[in-house]
Amino acid sequence: MRTSEVLASKDDAVTLDSTAERTTEANEDAGERPAGSQVVRAREIHYDYVSGGGSLPVLNGLSLDIAESEIVMLTGPSGSGKTTLLTLIGALRTIQRGSLEVLGKELACASGADRLTLRREIGFVFQTHNLLDALTASQNVSLALELKSVCRENRDKAADALTKVGLGHRLGHRPNAMSIGECQRVSIARAIVNRPRLLLADEPTAALDNKSTERMLAMFRDLVDAEGCSMIAVTHDPRTMDVADRIIAMDDGRLHPGTPL
Numbered sequence: 001m002r003t004s005e006v007l008a009s010k011d012d013a014v015t016l017d018s019t020a021e022r023t024t025e026a027n028e029d030a031g032e033r034p035a036g037s038q039v040v041r042a043r044e045i046h047y048d049y050v051s052g053g054g055s056l057p058v059l060n061g062l063s064l065d066i067a068e069s070e071i072v073m074l075t076g077p078s079g080s081g082k083t084t085l086l087t088l089i090g091a092l093r094t095i096q097r098g099s100l101e102v103l104g105k106e107l108a109c110a111s112g113a114d115r116l117t118l119r120r121e122i123g124f125v126f127q128t129h130n131l132l133d134a135l136t137a138s139q140n141v142s143l144a145l146e147l148k149s150v151c152r153e154n155r156d157k158a159a160d161a162l163t164k165v166g167l168g169h170r171l172g173h174r175p176n177a178m179s180i181g182e183c184q185r186v187s188i189a190r191a192i193v194n195r196p197r198l199l200l201a202d203e204p205t206a207a208l209d210n211k212s213t214e215r216m217l218a219m220f221r222d223l224v225d226a227e228g229c230s231m232i233a234v235t236h237d238p239r240t241m242d243v244a245d246r247i248i249a250m251d252d253g254r255l256h257p258g259t260p261l
């Protein structure tokens with residue numbers, strides 16, 4: 001796929017040739033959006049990893065808007081900062097410089113308690129599925145609902161989420177008795193069981209065959225359309241692009257030049 005195609009929104013084809021005009025329009029649009037319609041508003045974010053006296057700049061003044069009910073696919077070369085951005089949006093890392101508003105909460109000055117509250121409204125699908133081996137599929141998903149008890153209602157919700165991802169017949173299986181793709185689907189069920197307002201996914205289809213990928217993508221679309229949640233997925237998987245409302249390319253810690261905000 002050519003870069004200009006990667007940068008094309010489904011509704012509004014954008015090519016690199018019309019960069020300046022489009023970016024200006026996008027900036028104006030972003031400014032005019034009514035309050036509340038944006039789920040993510042990032043401005044001039046910088047992020048460096050610091051270790052052993054050295055510092056690695058990873059995000060270099062990135063700005064971005066994500067609207068309600070939008071599915072955004074985040075692409076770009078390895079090391080361009082996609083996962084770092086996702087973890088900042090998910091309040092899993094602390095923003096160092098710039099402004100980042102997620103679900104109406106500014107994270108630049110948020111307390112630990114505020115970040116925890118925000119995280120409860122977000123569903124995460126990690127690159128590694130992070131399931132607990134000692135628990136069944138149903139228990140792993142229930143855990144996202146309520147840490148202190150695995151009550152009947154939560155079990156039903158977990159079963160419902162697992163059925164949505166095609167694992168209604170695997171409720172009692174433990175991760176080590178399931179394939180990598182099945183574990184990945186359990187982690188997707190865990191991410192959606194709380195009916196999150198924002199779903200963040202890192203390579204959600206990497207371990208899935210074509211049939212499961214199709215099913216997951218249709219489910220993401222339904223979730224976004226029916227519940228008004230938004231989704232940001234880091235992906236290299238060309239199979240996911242059709243479901244995207246917008247495909248954003250990152251390069252060297254910024255949006256690729258010419259990408260509308």
Ligand SMILES: Nc1ncnc2c1ncn2[C@@H]1O[C@H](COP(=O)(O)OP(=O)(O)OP(=O)(O)O)[C@@H](O)[C@H]1O
Nearest residue numbers: 049051056058076077078079080081082083084085
């Ligand atoms: N915890 C960390 N400590 C130090 N450097 C890190 C850490 N996490 C990531 N990096 C570095 O930051 C850069 C960006 O990493 P990041 O995972 O955000 O990129 P990415 O675009 O998601 O890459 P990929 O597509 O390979 O997953 C890379 O050079 C990576 O090695």
